[in-house]
């Protein structure tokens with residue numbers, strides 16, 4: 001556990017909650033002007049900066065993102081929210097964080113549980129730099145092809161795993177892998193007071209290795225909408241290489257960045273915490289936090305659980321999920337996530 005990480009999250013959440021003013025009584029979104037946190041970058045005329053913070057009340061699981069939902073749209077003309085899915089990644093996450101810092105902007109990272117456990121150092125770095133961290137299931141399984149029990153395990157193991165990796169709470173924000181959101185799983189999120197955050201604009205960074213193509217995808221996507229929640233992946237080289245230029249383009253076109261923050265922290269369920277903790281005790285986490293070169297991409301091995309602790313319904317990571325050294329990240333990603341988001 002890292003008390004200072006806990007403290008940072010807690011202070012930020014409490015401070016934002018205290019300052020918040022609702023637009024309307026029942027709306028899940030509140031807004032405030034930005035006050036730069038001490039020790040962060042110096043926002044100025046040459047940086048994009050965060051123009052506005054929205055505080056999301058995740059009670060009863062509100063839904064966002066115009067590609068799928070019309071329930072809530074808190075963005076004004078010219079406003080964008082930056083989101084990065086599927087990480088953290090040992091090679092690409094930090095360069096993206098550096099580019100965001102250069103422009104004094106904040107984003108939301110939707111982490112995959114086993115990625116966060118494999119690379120806790122990078123998960124913590126995202127939190128240390130003040131970004132919002134939501135979750136994106138345990139293993140990036142397509143929940144539209146899962147039983148209700150599997151849905152629940154994927155959602156809950158993802159939440160518990162990311163929180164163990166961070167040593168602190170996540171935001172109660174969730175994004176469905178492949179944006180595949182079956183009604184049963186949506187109801188689970190609502191019952192867990194967790195926001196379901198879809199997208200408005202897709203960078204399609206997983207379809208190209210070209211940063212310029214990724215950038216044109218985003219700018220073209222914004223042309224008609226003029227605002228939106230933008231989807232990137234911090235496991236994709238086109239985003240890692242192109243995000244700096246993309247932010248410059250957003251600034252030159254007059255877009256403003258909005259930071260989504262939670263009014264509450266995400267709770268976990270003891271049953272799923274225990275499943276994670278059985279395979280990731282603190283000493284193991286310390287090992288996992290060591291140099292990446294000294295370990296592979298690992299995940300809890302449910303097959304080795306004792307009989308008195310039944311194996312969770314979440315699909316055991318396939319053998320291919322553990323990347324032998326020497327395989328490219330893209331090979332590993334394809335084997336784990338397949339195509340798509």
Ligand SMILES: [Zn+2]
Nearest residue numbers: 085086177341
């Ligand atoms: Zn994803």
